[in-house]
Amino acid sequence: MTAAQRWCSAAWLVFVVASIAVVARTTFTTDISAFLPRSPTPEQRILVEQLREGVVSRLVLIGIEGGSPEALARASKQMAAELRKHETFVSVDNGDDAGSAGDREFLWRNRYLLSSAVTPERFSAPALRERLEENLRLLGSPAGTLVRRIVPSDPSGELLQILERFEGQARPATRDGVWFSRDNRRALLLAQTRAAGYDIDAQERSLALVRSAFAQAGAGDAKLLLSGPGVFSVNTRASIRHDAMRFSLIATALIAGLLLAIYRSPRLLGLGLLPIASGAVAGIAAVSLGFGAVHGITLGFGVTLIGECVDYAIYLFTQAAPGVAPQRALDRIWPTLRLGVLTSICGFSAMLFSGFSGLAQLGLFSITGLVVAVAVTRWVLPAWLPPRFTAPVVASIGPWVSAVVRRAPVLRYPLLLGVALVAVMLAAHKGPLWSGDLASLSPVSRADQMLDQQMRGDIGAPDVRFLVVIHAQEEETALQASEAIGETLRRASLAGLLDGYDSPADYFPSRQSQLARQKALPAAAELRANLGRALQGLPFRPQVFEPFFKDAAAAKRMPLIDRGSLQRTRFALRLDTLLVRRESGWVAMLPLRDVKDAAGVARDISAPTGARAVLLDLKHESDQLYRTYQAEALTYSLLGAAAIVLLLFATLRSPRRVFEVLAPLAAAVLVTTGALALSGYPLSIFHLVGLLLVVAVGSNYSLFFDRQAPSSGDRERTMVSLLFANATSVIGFGLLAFSKVPVLHDIGMTVATGTILTLAFSAILGRRDGLPARA
Amino acid sequence: MISGGSRTLLLLLLFATAAVAGEPAGWDITRLMQDLAQVKVAKGRFVERKYLGILTAPLESAGTLTYVAPSRLEKHTLTPRDESLVLEGDRLTIESPQTKRRRTLVLQDYPVIWMFVESIRSTLAGDLTLLQRFYEITLEGEERKWRLVLKPIDPKMQELISEIRIGGSRSRIDSIEFFESGGDRSVMTITRDVP
Numbered sequence: 001m002t003a004a005q006r007w008c009s010a011a012w013l014v015f016v017v018a019s020i021a022v023v024a025r026t027t028f029t030t031d032i033s034a035f036l037p038r039s040p041t042p043e044q045r046i047l048v049e050q051l052r053e054g055v056v057s058r059l060v061l062i063g064i065e066g067g068s069p070e071a072l073a074r075a076s077k078q079m080a081a082e083l084r085k086h087e088t089f090v091s092v093d094n095g096d097d098a099g100s101a102g103d104r105e106f107l108w109r110n111r112y113l114l115s116s117a118v119t120p121e122r123f124s125a126p127a128l129r130e131r132l133e134e135n136l137r138l139l140g141s142p143a144g145t146l147v148r149r150i151v152p153s154d155p156s157g158e159l160l161q162i163l164e165r166f167e168g169q170a171r172p173a174t175r176d177g178v179w180f181s182r183d184n185r186r187a188l189l190l191a192q193t194r195a196a197g198y199d200i201d202a203q204e205r206s207l208a209l210v211r212s213a214f215a216q217a218g219a220g221d222a223k224l225l226l227s228g229p230g231v232f233s234v235n236t237r238a239s240i241r242h243d244a245m246r247f248s249l250i251a252t253a254l255i256a257g258l259l260l261a262i263y264r265s266p267r268l269l270g271l272g273l274l275p276i277a278s279g280a281v282a283g284i285a286a287v288s289l290g291f292g293a294v295h296g297i298t299l300g301f302g303v304t305l306i307g308e309c310v311d312y313a314i315y316l317f318t319q320a321a322p323g324v325a326p327q328r329a330l331d332r333i334w335p336t337l338r339l340g341v342l343t344s345i346c347g348f349s350a351m352l353f354s355g356f357s358g359l360a361q362l363g364l365f366s367i368t369g370l371v372v373a374v375a376v377t378r379w380v381l382p383a384w385l386p387p388r389f390t391a392p393v394v395a396s397i398g399p400w401v402s403a404v405v406r407r408a409p410v411l412r413y414p415l416l417l418g419v420a421l422v423a424v425m426l427a428a429h430k431g432p433l434w435s436g437d438l439a440s441l442s443p444v445s446r447a448d449q450m451l452d453q454q455m456r457g458d459i460g461a462p463d464v465r466f467l468v469v470i471h472a473q474e475e476e477t478a479l480q481a482s483e484a485i486g487e488t489l490r491r492a493s494l495a496g497l498l499d500g501y502d503s504p505a506d507y508f509p510s511r512q513s514q515l516a517r518q519k520a521l522p523a524a525a526e527l528r529a530n531l532g533r534a535l536q537g538l539p540f541r542p543q544v545f546e547p548f549f550k551d552a553a554a555a556k557r558m559p560l561i562d563r564g565s566l567q568r569t570r571f572a573l574r575l576d577t578l579l580v581r582r583e584s585g586w587v588a589m590l591p592l593r594d595v596k597d598a599a600g601v602a603r604d605i606s607a608p609t610g611a612r613a614v615l616l617d618l619k620h621e622s623d624q625l626y627r628t629y630q631a632e633a634l635t636y637s638l639l640g641a642a643a644i645v646l647l648l649f650a651t652l653r654s655p656r657r658v659f660e661v662l663a664p665l666a667a668a669v670l671v672t673t674g675a676l677a678l679s680g681y682p683l684s685i686f687h688l689v690g691l692l693l694v695v696a697v698g699s700n701y702s703l704f705f706d707r708q709a710p711s712s713g714d715r716e717r718t719m720v721s722l723l724f725a726n727a728t729s730v731i732g733f734g735l736l737a738f739s740k741v742p743v744l745h746d747i748g749m750t751v752a753t754g755t756i757l758t759l760a761f762s763a764i765l766g767r768r769d770g771l772p773a774r775a
Numbered sequence: 776m777i778s779g780g781s782r783t784l785l786l787l788l789l790f791a792t793a794a795v796a797g798e799p800a801g802w803d804i805t806r807l808m809q810d811l812a813q814v815k816v817a818k819g820r821f822v823e824r825k826y827l828g829i830l831t832a833p834l835e836s837a838g839t840l841t842y843v844a845p846s847r848l849e850k851h852t853l854t855p856r857d858e859s860l861v862l863e864g865d866r867l868t869i870e871s872p873q874t875k876r877r878r879t880l881v882l883q884d885y886p887v888i889w890m891f892v893e894s895i896r897s898t899l900a901g902d903l904t905l906l907q908r909f910y911e912i913t914l915e916g917e918e919r920k921w922r923l924v925l926k927p928i929d930p931k932m933q934e935l936i937s938e939i940r941i942g943g944s945r946s947r948i949d950s951i952e953f954f955e956s957g958g959d960r961s962v963m964t965i966t967r968d969v970p
Contacts, residue, residue, distance in 0.1 A: 139827060140834045141858060145935055145955060148827055175883055184883075539832040 005383035012380045015372075016278055022285035027293045028237075029198075046469060046587070046616065057197025058090075061455045062189040062210060063181075063225035072187035073176035075219035080178075080189060082213040087194065088206050091573050094189040095172060095179035102568040107162055110565070112555035114509060115158035116165075116483075118517040122156055123527060123552075128534035131156050136538065151540075153547040155531070165506055172459045181458040186225070188459050192573055193230060200237055203230035227452040235448070236741070240296040243739040251732045255310055258731070262393045262724060263317060271381055272313040279309045279373035286368040287361050298361040308344075308697050308732075309373035311725035312337065315704075316377055318394055318721035321714065326385045332714075334378065336707045339651055341374045343644050343703070344696035350640030351692070354632055362689065366696075397723075398716040405719050408763035415764050419667045422674035434630060434683050445740050465619050466598060468501070468590040472611040478579065478586040479510035481611035485590065488604050497601050499594035504578035507571040514560045521556045524549060633685050637692055644695065652706075661702045664761035665695055672754040686743045690750025697729055697751065698758030705766040726759045802918045804903065810946040812901030815844040817947070823963040840965060842899045848892070862892050890932045894925055894939045895951060910939070920944055 062079070064072050076094045083092040112118055121127055132155055138147040150159055172179040172188055179188040191210065195202030207226060214224045252273070259269045287294045315337060320329040348370075351363030426433070468485055472478035482505040489501045505513070522530065527549060535542055566572040580587045595601060598617060607613035648658045669691050676683055701722050709715035729751070736748025818841045825834040838852040848862040861868045867888065870877045882889035890909045897906040906912060909932070910925035925939040934956055942950040951963045 136834070137856065139830070140825065140836050140855065141852075144825065144827075144834075145959075148829065148955075148959060149957070152829060173881060173883055174886070177886075180883075182881075539830045539834075541829055541831055544829045 002383075005379075008379040009383060012278070012376060016281060019278075019281045019285035022288050023281055026284065026288040028299060029200075029293045029295055057229045058193045058195070059228045060191040060193060060206065060210065060230055061227040061452070061459060062191060063186045063227075063455055064189075064214070064219060064222050065186040065225060067219055067222040069175055069180065069184050069187075071219060072180075072222060073178045075214070075217040075222060076178045076187040076189055078217040079210075079213045082216060083189075083191060083209065086209055088202075088209055090192045090194050091570065092189060092191045093179075093570065094187070095174050096177050103570055106566065106569045106571065108159060110558075110561055111154065111158040111162060112521060112552065113514045113517055113558070113561055114506070115161045115517070116486075116509075116513075117156075117161045118158065118520050120520045120522070122520065123522050123530055125530045125533040128156060128531055129538075132534055132538055132540065136540075152544045153551055155545060155548055162506075179459065181455075186455075186458070188455065190459055197229040197233065200230075200233045204234045207231060207234055225451065225455070227448070227455050232448065232452075237296055239445075239741055240299065240744075243741050243744055244296075244299055247735045247739060247744070251735050254731045254735075255728045258724070258727060259310075259314075263391050265386075267384075267386070268317060271384055272310060272317065274381065275313055275373035275376040276309040278376045279369035279371075282372040283365040283369035287365050290364055291357060291361055295358055295361055298358070298365050308693075308729060309369065310728045310732075311697070311700060312374050312377040313381065314725045314728065315700075315721050316381060318391055318724060319714070319717045320391075321717065322395075325387055327382045330378065330382055332710070333704075333707075333718075336703050337374065337378075337700075339647075340700035340703050341370055342647055343699040344370050346643040346647055347637075347640045347692050347696040347699075349643070350636035351633075351689075354636055356629055356632065359629075359633060359636075359685075359689075370696075394717055394720045398713075398720055401719045401723055402712075402716045405763045405766070408760075409766070411764045415667065415761065419670055422671050426670070426674055426677060429677055433677055445742065465617060466498075466592040466595045466601070467616045467618060468592065468605060468613055469616050470588040470590070470607060470611050470613045471585060472588070473585045474610075475579070475581075475586045476510055476512070477610045478588040479505050479508065480512055481607050481613060482579075482588045482590060483510055483513055484608050485605055485613055488606075489590065489592070489601070492601055492604055497595070497597040497604075498592050499596075501590050501592045502574075502578065503590045504575055504588050507566060507575050508561060508563065508579065511560060518556050518558075518560075521552050523556075524553050527552055630685055630688075633688050637688060640692065641695070644699065657706055660765070661699070661706050664702045664705075664758055664765045665698050667761045667765070668698055668754050668757035669694055671757055672750060675753055676750065684742070684746055686746035687750050690747040691754065693733075693747065693751045694754030694758060697755050698762075701726065701755075701759050702762045702766075705762040722759060722762075726755055729755045804912065804914045804923075807914065807918075807921060807923075808901040808903045810901070811899060812844075814842075814899070814946050817842045817899065819965040819967050821850075821963050821965045823961060825959070825961040827959045828957065842896075845900055846896070848896045848899065862896060867892065886929070887931055887935060890927065890929060891936070894941070898923065898941055898948065918945060 064075050064079075067075070077096060080092050080094040080096065083089055107114065135147065135151050135155060135157065138144060139151070141147075173182050173184075174180065175184055179190075180186065181188060191206075193203060193206045195206065197203065207230070210226065211224065256269055256273065259272045260266070263269065263272075284294055284299065287298055315333055316326065316330055319333055320326045345367050348363045348366040351359045352367065354360050354363070468489070470478055470481045470485065472481055482503050486501065486503045486505060489498065489503075492498055493500055509517075521527070531545060531548070532542065563572075563575070566575055578589050578591075580589070592601065598615065602615040605613055605615055645658065645662065648661055649655070652658055652661070672691065672694060673683070673687075676687055704718050704722055707718070709718055733748045733751035733755070736744045737752060739745045739748065818839065820837070821840045822835065822837045825836075827834065835855075836852050837854050838850065841847075841849045841851070846862075846864050850860040852858045852860075856871075856873055858869070858871045858873075861870070865882045866879055867882060868877065868879045880888065882892070893905060893909055897903075906925070909929065910927055913924045913926075915922045915924065921943055923941045925941070927933050927936055927939075936953060937956045938954040940950075940952040940954075941948060942952075947967065949965050951965070953961045955961075
């Protein structure tokens with residue numbers, strides 16, 4: 001070992017130790033916001049906030065199934081009782097009376113402050129008369145039994161007025177006093193955690209509590225089903241960890257087995273894995289330093305690096321000619337290897353500039369990993385290699401590989417025809433080739449998404465699509481604006497533009513409205529006189545209305561509703577969702593139900609002074625977000641491709657050679673895209689990243705095919721090294737295709753297919769002769 | 776292979792069943808329910824009077840009542856205003872042409888309403904099992920003039936209704952009385968519709 005080599009090894013050791021130190025302190029995240037833009041629009045910020053920490057992100061949907069309805073109902077009650085003991089949960093709902101008694105009490109006590117119908121005219125003699133006549137009709141109807149109990153205290157019908165506002169809200173079905181799915185097969189509970197959805201550790205602890213409460217409930221063979229954003233993040237983290245770990249281990253084992261079979265030397269095996277390990281550690285450390293945290297998906301990507309980085313070592317080991325020092329072989333292939341790495345870097349650097357930190361992380365990780373891996377191969381490995389070695393396998397399969405490669409060009413025209421066919425097919429492709437849905441980015445498996453939708457439907461918590469968002473400095477202003485816009489929406493719903501809406505002011509009216517309603521209630525004597533006149537000629541006994549006079553007098557003096565009054569009701573949770581504090585002031589949200597004419601609704605909405613209001617279409621916003629993301633990824637990929645072309649022109653200095661290097665790559669990318677499109681479901685950004693990887697990995701193959709080999713033996717060794725390199729790539733990426741995490745699956749599938757094709761196409765489209773064509 | 780003891784038991788059982796079937800009709804609740812279950816379609820006019828503590832005079836309404844076995848019951852009020860209540864399977868639809876309102880409830884979601892309507896429908900259908908799930912039942916009188924007294928078992932139902940009395944003759948119902956826990960009551964008399 002020379003002094004220079006010793007220095008290199010020492011520097012590498014220091015570097016690796018430093019990287020490991022950084023990795024040890026790294027925080028890992030899995031929240032989807034890493035895949036959202038860094039400079040969002042205000043609407044996108046609301047969307048992202050809702051996804052990260054909104055009340056929606058804190059919901060845990062709990063289902064119990066597989067038992068008699070009676071047993072399931074019992075288990076539901078026991079679980080709810082147990083979970084309510086814990087501070088971890090803000091609320092646990094299963095439809096039993098524990099929650100609704102408080103709600104009823106709140107609405108009843110505050111009916112004169114809550115009812116938007118309370119105006120001075122409401123208590124005039126003619127208006128009261130009209131209400132009494134309506135009450136009389138109701139008493140004769142099926143609702144009579146219930147109305148009879150309310151009339152003496154509430155002849156003007158404020159409670160009914162309030163209840164009608166809530167009527168459109170979906171409610172889950174009930175059986176044996178608790179929530180059930182419509183088919184009675186599943187008991188349902190809804191819990192809200194105190195911790196935000198992105199706090200995965202806290203979510204994990206909450207879920208552990210739910211599981212232990214279920215175990216204690218002794219529901220026999222019944223099964224516990226969990227869903228919701230928190231459940232997703234916990235599961236995703238676990239499955240990314242699990243898949244990344246498992247596939248890394250399997251891939252490493254398989255590749256190690258292959259290397260061992262080829263080189264028959266544990267030492268070479270260890271050395272072959274060195275570039276990968278160094279690259280992976282350095283990649284994670286670089287992302288950690290650059291972004292402050294590493295996303296789980298980036299980490300999951302680590303396994304893909306194994307497939308590529310090991311190639312460098314394989315090129316070095318396999319191309320060493322028998323009896324010649326490995327350093328010589330390295331010197332010979334270095335220009336090609338260097339160009340291959342540069343090409344890959346060009347491809348990935350595109351992602352580095354992306355506005356989405358998730359993509360940028362992938363880019364930085366890959367570039368760092370590749371650079372470190374190739375540097376280790378170039379400057380560290382040779383010093384540790386045995387001075388003279390040769391791989392016996394190369395000699396035995398070399399001639400066979402050469403023969404195949406020599407005959408491959410026969411397929412040139414069939415291939416061109418096939419590529420043309422695929423191009424036509426893609427051009428004529430019906431339906432969207434690319435997925436336009438943000439959900440396709442979600443690391444949640446499709447089966448889990450289905451279960452979530454089903455449980456949401458059953459529990460009556462459907463996804464909200466339209467939302468009026470109001471910004472204001474003060475809470476009071478936000479509430480006043482909610483009331484004004486609520487009035488507009490009420491008129492719009494009468495006109496049939498939408499079905500209904502929910503508003504924070506329904507539970508918590510502005511002080512201004514509450515004071516106005518108190519003032520609208522007439523003084524005791526006047527109210528008695530008005531009601532007396534209204535009762536004339538009606539069959540009501542006048543003396544039964546004493547409770548009304550008492551309640552009205554009390555309402556005139558009672559303290560106004562504040563947030564505290566909502567404690568012990570389920571409206572508190574609702575209010576926390578609908579009225580939120582931000583650094584910039586207050587945000588009120590009015591979810592709309594069943595909007596039929598969004599443009600019409602948007603036209604009518606205008607906020608009073610001091611507030612801003614917009615109609616937000618969450619589906620549109622998230623799709624928009626995704627399209628921006630996709631467009632950006634596509635743009636950067638094309639820029640990357642352009643950079644690769646420029647690089648090749650600059651190095652090879654021959655349009656023909658550039659074409660020869662690029663043709664197999666382009667054909668492989670096209671055919672892979674065609675194959676994926678044929679497989680049915682729309683392509684996601686992860687497929688695009690996969691195609692980028694195909695170019696990054698595959699460019700090495702076509703460059704080596706293009707390289708002018710000094711001798712036929714040398715060329716034969718090159719071909720064998722490419723075959724081995726491809727085998728390892730296919731093992732690494734192909735394994736990922738078995739992952740249930742969509743990102744890993746998509747990338748694995750794309751790259752495994754693409755790299756095999758590139759190798760085959762390089763052979764087919766490569767130079768006909770095995771010997772140097774030019775001097 | 777049936778052992779000797781089991782065979783004797785089986786024979787005794789067969790004998791007992793045959794004996795019951797062959798016996799002349801002893802009229803009891805099972806028999807009444809069987810008779811009621813025979814009726815596939817029943818139609819009648821009703822007059823309902825509600826005596827409420829908060830009112831000085833009873834509220835009167837009238838209309839038609841139609842039952843189609845096994846699970847459809849329609850109460851169509853004609854006076855004082857048009858309103859219909861249709862119970863079909865597990866759905867209850869309330870419709871009022873005057874206010875143009877229509878509401879459909881799934882009975883399982885509203886247990887109290889379910890118990891309430893089932894008192895009439897299960898009686899008409901002769902479904903003793905379902906009736907006994909919700910009520911404690913006593914039968915008074917004889918086949919020619921009988922009265923079923925139903926007392927709710929569920930505490931929530933008890934808060935509303937203390938007793939339901941259904942009167943009739945043979946397989947025909949002619950009166951239904953609801954006694955509410957607050958002291959109010961309603962009486963519905965049903966006369967057979969002459970087509």
